[in-house]
Amino acid sequence: MMTMFALILSVNLAMPAVMHEVPCQYCKLMVVQNTETQDNEVVLQFGNKRIEYRCVYCAIADSPRYSMDIIIYAPSEKVGEPVIILRKDGKWSTRSEKAVFINKFKEHAHCAELSRAFHTKEAFDAYVEKHKVEEPKALKLDELVAAILKPKDKQ
């Protein structure tokens, strides 16, 4: 359905607002809503579209469907301050140099809590301790993308 478009990225530092409680575009489970103390909604932006996902894994796993440049706003340990992930000309990058990710869920019922972003390793450590995550591993963005996408999907 998507056709080839070039996109000049315009990045907001804050999470774009999305309204309706909808199923995740990828895993089809309902997107967990933001709370006053924790952001949960992952937003993938291209052009004027803002598509909601349940977790960082879902957004990256679904990214091959988009041929244009994209921005992923990944909820972090700070409310209203997502980790911003860019895919421009097929290359992945992040605005947060120290960003790390957790990607430890076994089934999608738990993806929203166990596939998330953090601005720092310290925030990651605090999160995994609080949630008693077994064998936690802090992934860099390139490691996360490699773990989620098959080689043919990376471009």
Next chain:
Amino acid sequence: MLAAVLVAAQFPAWMTSPRPMEVFRLRASHNDAVYSIPRLARDLNAVDVGHATAYEALVTGREGVLESQVWNQIVRTLKNPPRFKPDEKAIAPTFARLYGELELVFDWAHVLHAQTIDVLASNLSDAQKEAEIERLWHFYRSRAPYSISGLPLNMEFLDSRPYSGNFRIKYPKVNALFWGYHWLQAAMYDMLYRVPRDMWELSYDVVREQYFERELWDTNRDFMPMFAEQSPRFAARFPELANAFDNLHMLHDMVNDILADNSLDANQKRHEIRMAIWMVLDSTHANCESGEGEEKTLHDHRHMNGMAGMGMMVGSTPELMYMPRMGWMSMEECHHCSMFMPDNDMRWRRSTVSIDGWTMEVRCPLCARDMAAQYLGRAILRLPTEDPNKLLVLVGDELGNYTSTMKGVVFLEMEGEHPECNRWSYAFTSIEAFRKYVSENPQYKDARPYTLEQWSALAGKKPATYERKQGPVDNPYKNWHKGPAR
């Protein structure tokens, strides 16, 4: 109660009369005006072929290849639609011979379908079109005894017969085609109703893409597409027509289910089909009133609050219904900010957004744009302007950029609280109209007029008023007709 009503049914004399009683369409200058949108005209011709081909196969012992050879044959026609409207009796002669009374009902309602679309696709003014559609409805009801009721009927009741659900379970691919046709036949009304002529083809680009890429093949649809779900503006203006078309489409479903029921012999099938016809006939509900009736009976003529053109659905109350693909909905509230919609003489101030196969009424241009931004694919936004007679129609691309043929359109968007959103989010036909509005509403004196391109790129905040509706169950259609008996 149900049994008593059905046993008491007296089939009208015309059903068994040997006299020819076909009625020709109303003579009118707008007849066949649908050909001003050639692709739509031809796609509708293909729908006629699709209906008739499936029916003929069902009554000539070809049901075993309905999902394969017949489906392939129909799809070839859909992709290569005929230039001229076919004679369905020539395609389905056995069906017409066996169920002549049903053919009368179908044909007459299909004439109404065709003529109302001809009116909308004609050169008449909007006011003339509305008057002409009223005339067509009167003609339809008064000229033949086999017209279908324009009252809302309870769809849960009609779809709860012993045979209900057979067809969609046994022949899901062909059922998807039927429901795809009915989706198109519902969606095309708001595509044209009060829409400027130069937007028809652009709009049909979007509708046709949706039709061919999803609607014809969707075997996971919960229920048949309802008219007011696809064309709420037309359904609100002409609720009797909306109800009649839903009742017609439900009759199609009932007939399909009866024909697919192998536990019925030929005589039983004929009887059940006559019963199904009787249930939706205008004459059966002669003394009934819209909005009244006993719950979940044949004479349940309640409708959704805020939408007289929509009967009660599976699991619904007048306040809340489950809409396939969207979840629980109130038809009185904006689907973006949950605020009450303008009604009665201000109903024209509603906007609609069509995307992903559904159409939703919303309260302001911001609500329409931001709702569409959350879904993949191309959208059509229909936005009121300061002039009740000038509807702004925007067609979006896959990136959410919009185009329109209305030159000089500008927008006010000075975001505040959503109880006031239809005041601070507004579309204007010209900069002069914008300035006049701002001068009359000094609270917006600092607002800048946005061009369409600028406005398309805006994004509002999450409305604090938004409330996701919760029904009694997650999805009332889950396992509908999938009980152990089947």
